[in-house]
Every structure is written in C-alpha cells, then in structure tokens.
Amino acid sequence: MNLEGTLFELFGFKEFRPGQKEIITSLLENKDTIGVLPTGTGKSLCYQFVGNILDGHVLIVSPLLSLMQDQVEQMKAKGEKSVVAINSFLNHDQKNVVIHSLASYKFIFISPEMLQVEYIFKKLQHLNISLFVIDEAHCISQWGYDFRTDYLKLGEIRKQLQSPLTLALTATATTEVTKDIILTLAIQQAAIYETTVDRPNIAIKTEFYEDMKAKQLAVISHLKNLEGPGIIYFSSKKLAEQTVELLKLHGITKVMAYHGGMTHEDRILIQQQFLYGQVDYICATSAFGMGINKEDIRFVIHFHMPLQMESYLQEIGRAGRDGKQSIAILLYANGDESLALQLAEGELPSLSQLDWLTHEIDHSVVKENVTKILTEEIRHRGGFTEIQWRVTLDYIQSHFDQHGTLNTIMNKFKNFVCTRRNLKIKKIFEMVNFIKKTDCKRNAILNHFGEPDLAHKISNCCDHCGLNLNDFHPIKSKSEEVKDEMKDWVWKLTKLLTPIDKGE
Amino acid sequence: MNQHLFSKIMNVLVGEKRVETYLSCLILSCLQKINGERTTYSIYHLLKGKKSSQTIQDAHLFNMTNLFQTFPQLSRNFFEEIIRDLNSKNYIQIVDVDKYKITTRGMAHLEQTLIKMPIPGALNGWKYHSIQEDFWKRLTLLIQVCSNLINYNSSYIPIQNDNKTSDWVKEILIKLSKKREELSNELLQEVINCLNTKDEIMPEVVVWRLTGHKQIGLTSVQVAELFKMDMNYFHLHFLSTIHYMIDRISASRNQYPILQNLLIDYQKPIVLTNSSLVTYRYLQLGYNIDEIASARNLKNSTIEDHIVEIALNETDFSLEPFVPIEVEHKIRVVIQKLNSKQLKMIRQELKENISYFQIRLVQARLGEPI
Numbered sequence: 031m032n033l034e035g036t037l038f039e040l041f042g043f044k045e046f047r048p049g050q051k052e053i054i055t056s057l058l059e060n061k062d063t064i065g066v067l068p069t070g071t072g073k074s075l076c077y078q079f080v081g082n083i084l085d086g087h088v089l090i091v092s093p094l095l096s097l098m099q100d101q102v103e104q105m106k107a108k109g110e111k112s113v114v115a116i117n118s119f120l121n122h123d124q125k126n127v128v129i130h131s132l133a134s135y136k137f138i139f140i141s142p143e144m145l146q147v148e149y150i151f152k153k154l155q156h157l158n159i160s161l162f163v164i165d166e167a168h169c170i171s172q173w174g175y176d177f178r179t180d181y182l183k184l185g186e187i188r189k190q191l192q193s194p195l196t197l198a199l200t201a202t203a204t205t206e207v208t209k210d211i212i213l214t215l216a217i218q219q220a221a222i223y224e225t226t227v228d229r230p231n232i233a234i235k236t237e238f239y240e241d242m243k244a245k246q247l248a249v250i251s252h253l254k255n256l257e258g259p260g261i262i263y264f265s266s267k268k269l270a271e272q273t274v275e276l277l278k279l280h281g282i283t284k285v286m287a288y289h290g291g292m293t294h295e296d297r298i299l300i301q302q303q304f305l306y307g308q309v310d311y312i313c314a315t316s317a318f319g320m321g322i323n324k325e326d327i328r329f330v331i332h333f334h335m336p337l338q339m340e341s342y343l344q345e346i347g348r349a350g351r352d353g354k355q356s357i358a359i360l361l362y363a364n365g366d367e368s369l370a371l372q373l374a375e376g377e378l379p380s381l382s383q384l385d386w387l388t389h390e391i392d393h394s395v396v397k398e399n400v401t402k403i404l405t406e407e408i409r410h411r412g413g414f415t416e417i418q419w420r421v422t423l424d425y426i427q428s429h430f431d432q433h434g435t436l437n438t439i440m441n442k443f444k445n446f447v448c449t450r451r452n453l454k455i456k457k458i459f460e461m462v463n464f465i466k467k468t469d470c471k472r473n474a475i476l477n478h479f480g481e482p483d484l485a486h487k488i489s490n491c492c493d494h495c496g497l498n499l500n501d502f503h504p505i506k507s508k509s510e511e512v513k514d515e516m517k518d519w520v521w522k523l524t525k526l527l528t529p530i531d532k533g534e
Numbered sequence: 535m536n537q538h539l540f541s542k543i544m545n546v547l548v549g550e551k552r553v554e555t556y557l558s559c560l561i562l563s564c565l566q567k568i569n570g571e572r573t574t575y576s577i578y579h580l581l582k583g584k585k586s587s588q589t590i591q592d593a594h595l596f597n598m599t600n601l602f603q604t605f606p607q608l609s610r611n612f613f614e615e616i617i618r619d620l621n622s623k624n625y626i627q628i629v630d631v632d633k634y635k636i637t638t639r640g641m642a643h644l645e646q647t648l649i650k651m652p653i654p655g656a657l658n659g660w661k662y663h664s665i666q667e668d669f670w671k672r673l674t675l676l677i678q679v680c681s682n683l684i685n686y687n688s689s690y691i692p693i694q695n696d697n698k699t700s701d702w703v704k705e706i707l708i709k710l711s712k713k714r715e716e717l718s719n720e721l722l723q724e725v726i727n728c729l730n731t732k733d734e735i736m737p738e739v740v741v742w743r744l745t746g747h748k749q750i751g752l753t754s755v756q757v758a759e760l761f762k763m764d765m766n767y768f769h770l771h772f773l774s775t776i777h778y779m780i781d782r783i784s785a786s787r788n789q790y791p792i793l794q795n796l797l798i799d800y801q802k803p804i805v806l807t808n809s810s811l812v813t814y815r816y817l818q819l820g821y822n823i824d825e826i827a828s829a830r831n832l833k834n835s836t837i838e839d840h841i842v843e844i845a846l847n848e849t850d851f852s853l854e855p856f857v858p859i860e861v862e863h864k865i866r867v868v869i870q871k872l873n874s875k876q877l878k879m880i881r882q883e884l885k886e887n888i889s890y891f892q893i894r895l896v897q898a899r900l901g902e903p904i
Contacts, residue, residue: 099695107689124697243547275546279539286756295674295753298693302750519741520726526677526746527722529684 031058040082041108047072049225053197054079056221057161062196064167064211066203066224068347073199074101077163078110080197081136086160089191090139093166093178095119096317098139104323105137112136116144129153142180145187159194164215167198168340171210174203175338175457177450179424185214201347202227202340205480227343227479231350233357233502234471234492238364245333245361246273250280252359257328257504258310261318263345265334265369267291270313273333277311285311288318319345325352329502332360337370338457339464339478355490357502362465367458374454378447379418386412387422388440400430470494553619556767557605559647561616565626566636566644567596571875573632578613581605583663587807587843593660594846595875595897602659604773605766651767654774655734662777665800669780671699672796674744674751679703680721681746683714693745706795717792724793728779736761739768740775806847813840814848822855838891845898853899857892864888865896 033051037043046054053065053076067073081088092098095117102115114128114135132138132153144150168174169181188196198211203224212220239245249262264270267289274287286300286309297317303309305324312318316336330349336342342360350356379387390412395403404426409419425443426436460478467474471492473483490497564577572592579589583603593599617634620626625640636644662669675694682690692700710717729737738761745751752760758768780797787794806814816826823841827834845851853862868883875897877890884893 103691103695107691109688120697272546276543279543279546286753294695295693296755298691298695299745299751299753302691302693302745303752306748306750308750519729519737522738522741523725523744524722526681526744526749527684527718527725530747 036083037079040079041075047075049223050076050079052223056223057195057197058083060195061221062215062217062219064198064200064203064208064217064220064222066200066208066222068201068225068227068229068343071225073165073201074105076199077161077197078105078137080161084160084195086158087133087135088137088161088163089154089157089159089194090137090163090165091142091145091184092139093142093169093176093181095141097166098141102139110137113139115139116150117141118143133157142178142184146180146183151187151190155191159191162188162191162194162196164196164198164211166200167211168200168203168207170198170214171203171207172449173206173210173453175340175454179421179428182214183428185216188215201344202479204478226476226481228472228476228481228484229347229350230488231353231355232346233355233490233497234346234475235357235359235497236465236471236493237359237361239361241363242269245363246276248361249273249331249333250277250282252329252331253277253282253285253311254280255499256357256502259304259307259324259327260311260329260331261327261345261348262311262313262331262333263318263336264313264315265373267315269333270315274313277313282311284309285313288312288314290315290317316341316345319348322348323351324348326354327351327356328354329357329359332358335360335362335366335370335458335461335465337374337454337461339460339475342461342464343475343479355501357490357497357499360465367462370458370461371455374451374458376415377417377421377454378451379414379422381444381447383412383414383418384422384440384444384447388437391436393436395436400426400436468494553615556647556651556764556770557608558616558620559644559651560601560653560766560770561613562620562625562636562640562644563648563653564596564598564601565620565634566641567598568592569875570629570633570635572596574613574617574634575632578608578610581608581613583659585807587810587839590660591842591846591898599660600653600657603663604657604659604770651764652734654736654771656778656781657770657774658777658781659773662780665780665797666773666776668699668800669796670776671696672702673779675699675703676706676721676796677725678745678747679707680714680718681749684718685747687747690747693751702798706792709795710792721792724790728782728790728793729775731778733778735775735778736771737775739763739772740779743772806843809836810840810843813837814844817841817844838894842891842894842898845895853895857895861888861892862896862899865893866900869893869897869900 033054034045037046048071049065049067050072053063053067056063057076057080065073065076067076077088077090092101098115098117099119102113105113112135114132114137116125116128116138118141120128129150138154140150140154145154164170164181164184166176169176169178170184171177188194193216196215196217198215198217200207200211203211208222211217237248239248253260253262262270262273264273267287270289271287274285277285286303288297288300292300300309300312301318301322304312305322313333327349330346332342332345336345346358349358387408390408391403401423404423414422422443425446426439429439429442430436464471464474464478470483471494472488476483487495490501561577561581564580565574568576576589576592579586580593580598580601581604583606590602593602617626620640621628621634623639623643624637625643626634627637629635671694675692678690678693682688694700707717712720729735729740739757742757742760743751743754754768754772755765757763757772758765761768763771779793780800783790783793784797784800787797812830813826816829821829823834823837826832827837830837841856845853857865864884864886865880865888868880872879872883874880877893880893881888881890
C-alpha cells in the first residue's frame with residue numbers, strides 16, 4: 031500500500047510528520063500501539079488515517095471536554111462529517127438522538143464518564159469497533175501529572191469491547207508512565223513509537239526578576255522588540271487582563287486576554303482573530319492553545335511557571351510549528367513557586383476537609399445512592415472548590431464497588447490525596463530546578479523525558495549555551511499598521527457578504 | 535510620560551475597579567423612578583430579569599420594562615457597591631431600610647449623563663429577553679456560513695457551536711434553497727434594509743461583531759473600545775439594536791423572507807406565572823376570591839396578588855367584579871393628583887373604605903401596557 035498516496039488523497043499532505051508513518055504502519059499490521067508525539071505534530075491524523083482504511087468505527091476516549099470539542103470541530107472543518115462527540119455538552123434529547131443513530135458515525139469521541147453510562151456502553155458493544163483510541167493516555171498513570179481515576183477503568187472497558195485494536199496517544203511520557211499505560215490497558219505486546227521531545231527551532235530562555243511588576247515591564251519590552259505573533263501565559267486570569275491593559279496603555283494595541291472565564295463566543299472570536307492576524311499577542315491562561323493550529327507563532331512567554339515540565343513543554347511547543355526560528359522565555363521572580371504550590375494545593379481536598387466529610391456522610395449508604403447524598407449543599411458546607419469536589423466524587427464513585435465500607439474508601443482516598451499532593455509538589459520543584467539550572471536547558475528537558483544529551487550543539491540553543499536575542503527581532507521594522515478604517519457599517523457588511531476578490 | 539497616561543497606568547496597577555459606569559447611571563435613573571417606594575433590590579431583580587410577579591409588576595408600574603433582564607450577570611455584591619458609591623457621592627439619600635430617593639445633586643448628574651448618553655430607544659428587555667440570544671446566535675452563524683459559501687470555503691470554525699443553532703442554519707438553507715450568491719446578496723439587502731433607519735440605533739455595534747470568511751468579528755469589549763464607549767452603554771446599544779431588528783422584522787415579515795426565519799419558535803414571554811394562571815382559570819369559571827382561596831388552600835392575599843398580575847397582563851380583564859366603576863374613577867383621580875405609587879398615601883387621601891387590593895388593581899391599569 032502506498033501510504034503517501036493515501037495521505038495526499040485523504041489529507042492533501044505530501045509527506046508524513048515524524049512518527050506518523052510508523053504508528054500508522056504498526057496499526058495496519060494489527061499491532062496495539064503506543065504513540066508518544068509532541069502536541070501539534072498531528073496525533074489525530076494517525077487515527078483518522080487508519081479509520082479511513084479499516085471498516086467499522088473508531089472510538090476515541092478523550093478526557094478534556096474543550097479539547098474534544100476542538101478536535102471534532104476541526105475534523106468537521108476539514109470536511110469529515112461523520113464524526114460525533116458524546117459528552118456532557120449534549121442535553122438529554124440531543125444525547126438520545128446521537129445514541130440512536132450511533133452506527134452512522136465513523137468517528138465517535140466519548141468522555142470517560144459517558145463510557146460509564148450503561149445504555150451508552152451497551153450500544154457501543156454492539157458496534158464493530160475497529161480502532162480504540164485513548165487520547166492523553168498519560169492520564170492513566172498515577173505517575174502522570176494529570177492522573178484521572180476514571181481512566182483506570184479503561185482496561186476493563188477495553189476487555190468488554192473484545193479488546194479491539196488499540197492506540198494510546200500522549201504528548202509526553204516518562205518510562206514509568208508508558209509502563210502504566212501498557213499494564214492498565216492489558217496490552218499484550220505493545221509497539222511503542224516515540225519521537226524526540228526536542229524542538230531545535232525553539233530557543234529556550236529563562237529570565238530572573240525581583241517581583242511581579244518587573245516581570246510586567248519585561249513583557250512590555252519583549253513585545254516591543256520581539257517578532258510576533260506570540261502568546262504570554264499566566265496562571266491568573268486577573269493578571270492576564272491587567273497586563274493587557276498595561277500593554278495597551280504602552281501603545282501595544284493588537285493584544286487580547288483569553289481565559290476560561292470568557293464566553294464561548296468571545297473565546298472563539300479571539301482565537302480566530304489570532305489565527306487570521308487581526309490580533310498579534312494573546313495574554314492567556316493555560317486554557318488557550320489546545321486545538322489552535324497556528325503555524326507562525328514566534329514566541330511563547332511564561333509570566334508564571336507551569337506546574338510541571340510536561341505542561342511547559344506543551345506550551346512552548348506551540349511556537350514555531352512552521353519550523354522557523356522561535357523563542358520561549360520564562361520569567362521567574364523569587365518565590366514564584368509559592369503561587370504554583372497554592373494552585374496545586376487547590377486541586378486536591380485537604381485532609382481536614384476529608385475528615386469532616388467522613389464524619390458528615392451516612393455510612394449505611396449503598397452505591398446507587400452515594401451521589402444523592404454528596405450534594406452541592408455538602409460541597410459548600412465543606413468549602414470544596416469545584417475541582418476538589420470532582421476529584422472526591424470521582425474517587426468515591428469509582429472505588430465503591432470494591433468491597434469495603436465507606437470508611438475504608440475514605441481512608442484510602444486520604445492516602446491517595448497525600449500521594450498525589452506529594453507528586454505535585456515534586457513536579458513543581460522539578461520545574462524550579464529546571465529554571466535555576468545553569469547547564470544546557472535543552473539537555474535538561476531531554477534528560478527529563480529519558481532522552482540523552484544532544485550530540486551536536488545548535489545555535490541559539492538556550493541562555494546557557496548562548497543565544498542572541500537580536501535574532502528574534504523583526505528584520506524589517508514593524509510594518510505600518512493597516513488601520514481598520516472606520517468605514518461605515520454598510521461597507522463593512524457588504525464586505526462580509528460579497529466574495530473577497532470582488533469586494534474591494 | 536504625560537500625567538494622564540501615568541495615572542491611568544497606576545490605576546491599572548492598583549487594580550481599581552470602576553464603579554461609576556453607565557450602569558450606575560442607569561441604576562440612578564431607576565431609583566429616580568421608584569422614588570423610595572421600593573427597595574433597591576427591586577432594581578437588582580429587574581436588571582437580573584427575575585421572573586417573579588413582584589418584579590414584573592414593578593417593571594410595568596414604574597415604566598421600566600425596557601430594562602428587564604438587561605444585566606443578567608450582575609452580581610449582588612457589585613450592585614450593592616454601586617448603591618454605596620451613589621450614596622457616598624450624595625446622589626441619593628436613604629429614606630428607609632434599603633430605600634433611597636434621588637437628591638438634587640443626583641438629578642443634575644443624571645440629567646447631564648442622559649443628555650450625552652440617552653438610554654437607547656429601541657431597548658425592550660421585557661418583550662425580547664427570551665429571544666435575543668437565539669436571534670443573535672442565528673444571525674451570526676447565518677452570516678458566517680453565507681460569507682464562507684460565497685467564497686467557496688468549507689473549512690472554518692463555526693462561531694456558534696451549539697447544535698440547536700447549527701441545526702437551525704441547516705434547516706433554513708434547505709428551506710430557502712437558493713444559489714449561494716443569490717442568498718448572500720438577498721441577506722445583505724435585508725440586513726441593510728432592516729438597519730437602515732433614521733431612528734436612534736447604532737448598527738455599527740452589531741455589524742462590527744459579525745464574523746465572515748477571513749474576517750473575524752470583534753468581541754463586545756473590542757467594539758466598545760473601538761467606538762470609545764462605556765462597556766455597559768455599548769451593551770445597551772447592542773441589545774437595543776438587536777431589539778430594533780426583531781421589532782422591524784416581526785412588524786413586516788413579508789419584507790424579510792430570510793431574516794423572518796430568525797424568529798422561528800419565538801414565544802412571547804409567558805406573562806402569567808403558573809400559579810396566577812390557575813387562579814385565572816378559576817375566575818373564568820365564576821369562582822370568587824374566597825372560593826378560590828379555599829379551593830386552592832391559599833391565603834386570600836395570595837389570590838389577590840394573582841389577580842393584580844392578571845390585570846397587568848390582560849388588558850381585556852375586567853376590574854369591575856373587584857372595583858366598581860365609580861370607585862375606580864376616584865382612585866384614578868387620587869393617583870394622578872398625588873403622582874405617587876405609595877399605597878398608604880393613596881389610601882389615606884381617599885378617606886374611604888377602599889382596600890389596598892383595589893388601589894393596586896387600578897394602578898395596574900395605569901401602568902405601561904405589555
């Protein structure tokens with residue numbers, strides 16, 4: 031089979047990106063496969079390609095709702111109409127319609143919690159599933175930074191689906207994580223394909239400042255000098271918005287904030303404005319970036335440090351997808367880790383909250399009723415944040431069927447929380463060590479993911495090996511801004527509704 | 535650096551939240567209308583769009599239906615902060631717990647602001663709050679789809695992602711079954727006709743938000759900045775323009791063969807609360823207040839509330855069984871003379887054995903029709 035020919039036919043590309051062909055070949059040889067490919071290097075192409083060749087359905091489990099919606103929309107945008115997402119975005123009626131006509135979809139995306147719904151799962155069992163895809167497969171592993179209890183059940187689910195051909199995909203995986211994936215999914219013989227995490231065209235820089243204001247000043251000056259477009263990542267919505275205000279007052283106008291607190295419509299608008307160059311800079315929280323296929327991002331600045339190397343790598347990886355010279359700059363001020371620790375803390379319930387909860391709930395409850403007694407009211411009284419509550423509910427629900435009382439489950443949960451918390455703290459300090467490291471930053475990243483040092487030095491590697499910021503300044507002075515002329519609305523409307531080449 | 539810019543930068547750095555915006559002027563104008571006769575929270579509920587009989591009755595009684603549900607996101611804290619701010623500036627003064635009257639100073643400030651920025655005239659929150667969102671979603675998606683159709687581009691991210699809206703667009707395209715050039719051209723003409731008017735609307739605030747092929751619309755914040763408008767004022771203009779469009783389209787559907795589809799399954803607001811509706815049915819069967827109260831196991835006063843609500847909403851509903859015509863006339867005269875909405879004052883002035891219920895019924899008739 032001429033894979034390149036099929037690639038061109040299906041997707042219009044002449045050649046595969048690194049790793050894609052190997053994964054596709056492995057799957058077509060009917061081997062269960064684990065693919066470790068950096069974000070933005072076309073993971074989804076692997077299962078779309080194979081799905082188009084095999085008969086039957088492709089079932090894709092994806093943990094993040096927004097990511098799932100993005101993927102579905104992009105597949106639809108590229109002309110693949112036979113695709114559907116089953117998740118909590120669907121209301122009751124819509125869900126019924128979709129489930130009823132499930133057999134008519136080639137690609138079925140589903141969230142882990144929907145897989146637990148019995149009538150949906152029964153329906154899936156009757157389908158001929160030719161490929162079972164687990165996206166973000168690192169969520170299976172307790173060692174992963176994003177462990178999800180509902181992912182642990184995927185092994186059992188795979189078995190009940192008659193162990194279809196399986197593809198586990200992730201952007202980053204240490205050896206421990208890969209082992210966990212194989213074990214949990216009960217894959218007999220896994221073919222593992224990894225590409226290097228190195229992105230040679232992204233220079234890596236860390237800068238040290240005395241406080242937050244100094245960092246804001248640094249952002250202003252970088253944006254005035256660096257070639258755009260670029261993304262600036264923040265851990266706080268408020269600070270992202272404040273910095274946008276500051277930038278505007280300093281004459282940088284094509285900048286917008288983006289975070290999870292905005293409406294869906296606004297988020298789409300800003301994303302698309304960025305994509306089409308109407309906006310050059312985005313001050314964002316980590317909510318920004320998934321599913322954004324912009325090739326020419328020239329820099330990524332981290333105003334706050336990410337909570338782990340995996341996120342850092344994903345976020346800087348959004349720069350330079352076109353292969354051109356780009357730069358990642360992380361701004362650090364003493365004590366920044368305390369904010370990171372605080373954020374990590376807020377993702378898990380505290381032990382005293384759990385003691386309170388153990389005391390509060392009725393221990394004679396049976397599994398069917400457990401969600402009924404864990405009410406919003408209890409959540410509020412116990413001061414659980416939404417994310418803390420979700421973790422708690424997930425854990426209790428998924429462990430209830432194991433023999434044992436609620437009491438033993440709560441004790442196990444407390445142990446689990448401690449382990450997770452320690453892991454998160456460890457990850458934050460790995461991040462801090464990376465920032466403060468005085469050796470080659472690129473090798474530090476490679477080593478972290480189990481790869482050896484680079485054999486050859488590259489130019490503009492990192493601040494340790496040397497990089498010249500001037501190389502990241504625009505060659506020409508920033509082009510004269512074409513003003514969105516304040517034409518009248520009839521002109522504007524006409525431009526929208528007439529073909530572009532005839533419009534002017 | 536110039537002083538003005540510097541102080542702006544400092545404001546951003548200390549994170550000052552602007553309390554005095556157009557919203558605070560709007561609240562001031564409501565306070566002027568209710569004139570200390572209701573608590574400030576009646577305004578909060580009005581802006582949030584709470585669907586209780588009390589809020590709906592007050593909206594009509596004090597001529598504020600246009601503002602119904604114009605700020606559904608408003609938080610109680612921020613609302614209270616605005617009231618405190620108005621009070622600290624001596625624009626209002628307290629007359630009772632949570633009740634304020636506007637001061638002369640406040641009056642002057644209000645008039646000054648309203649001259650510069652009058653409340654957009656086409657605004658009609660009560661009538662259109664239940665459809666404005668669907669209308670907007672459908673309009674934006676339809677325009678985006680048409681814009682991409684005429685550019686023969688099928689690869690783009692839809693600006694609205696809910697199935698309800700996209701199903702609607704699919705249905706409409708099939709129903710109209712026009713050539714893409716024809717469709718876009720006619721749509722363009724219809725939107726221009728609909729917005730082309732001497733009336734006080736700002737088509738820009740809607741048009742600049744629209745998305746098409748390779749031309750992404752602006753967010754509300756961006757449009758407000760572009761036109762240097764206060765964010766809340768922009769918001770009212772935006773709603774007002776949408777309401778204006780709905781108004782025009784529904785008034786002459788024939789002239790808008792494409793746009794009239796935006797109003798599919800638009801239902802006028804359910805005017806009566808469920809409980810009042812039951813009372814209404816009993817009344818129509820000839821039951822009196824006492825009988826309804828005991829049949830429904832409710833207090834008489836509750837049934838009276840329902841009847842006031844019915845009187846407000848049903849212009850044909852006769853008050854006569856409850857208020858004899860000559861009594862109605864007397865009450866009307868007193869209400870007009872006192873120019874107050876306070877029941878106690880009206881009742882004292884009447885000096886007769888007239889119940890609050892009867893006064894409220896007549897008041898209901900004098901309020902804005904729905």
